[in-house]
Amino acid sequence: MNPEELAARRFDALLESARPPTGGLERGDLVAEVTPVLRLLSELSAADRANGDYESFQFRECLAVLSLVGRRLALLDLTPTAAFQIVRLALEAVEETDARTSNRFEWHTVAAALEGYVRGREERVAQNAESSATEPLTPLRIDEAAFALIVSGTHEPAALSECVDALGRAMLNADVEMAIVDLTQLGAPNQERAVAVFAADEVTKMLGGACWFTGVDDRWRAAAADAQIPLGAIRIVPDLASALASIHGELAGRAETGARLSWRALVRRFRR
Secondary structure, three states: OOHHHHHHHHHHHHHHHHOOOOOOOOHHHHHHHHHHHHHHHHOOOHHHHHHOOOOOHHHHHHHHHHHHHHHHHHHOOOOHHHHHHHHHHHHHHHOOOOOOOOHHHHHHHHHHHHHHHHHHHHHHHHHHHHHHHHOOOOOEEEEOOEEEEEEEEOOOHHHHHHHHHHHHHHHHHHOOOEEEEEEEEEOOOOHHHHHHHHHHHHHHHHOOOEEEEEOOOHHHHHHHHHOOOOHHHOEEOOOHHHHHHHHHHHHHHHHHHOOOOOHHHHHHHHHO
């Protein structure tokens, strides 16, 4: 059995004995998360750990991986106490029976893991904030004829795409063909966000309807240009009141001209 396998087996046994709080994470999964750093720790002799050059590549690689392990433990929602205990168990798993990791090396390993843990917690807080911020971004039924998606804050493109998809589903379920997307309070325009939000135009067209955009300032126009989105073919109005007026004008025009039924209306007719 090579040193890495021996260290992993010892670490598994130490986990079973110590039973640190892992928030439901299986012991085998935790061993898999820590195994990469066990290999690097196993390559360091007791003498190296006690008096080595902590600025050398070998040590810096080990400490960098320890930082990544600390980050991963934070993203898995382990507590700081549990993360600290797991790092200590990892060190114990690679110790020789007649040697003890030096306090100096232990300080470096714990510091590296702690730094990674803090970064992981920052990421987790940001993820939770993003998730909480996007929860209220559900389409609003603001009129019998229309839904509105009013986006506020700064969101990742993937979250904005989910909001646009939710708009399409709400319109389909309610048999509504008109929509408004307001960008007035949406922050940090860029190419990816422009692609995500202006996709609402294509979604509504697929439903046989139309979408009006408000709050499209110079920043959004520049982002759309970067994304090669033809704003000339998209309905842009100054505000929500103008959008509603345009919707009612569109519906009135369709009624007067006997506009072609949408595919959903045709399906309902054939089902009668």
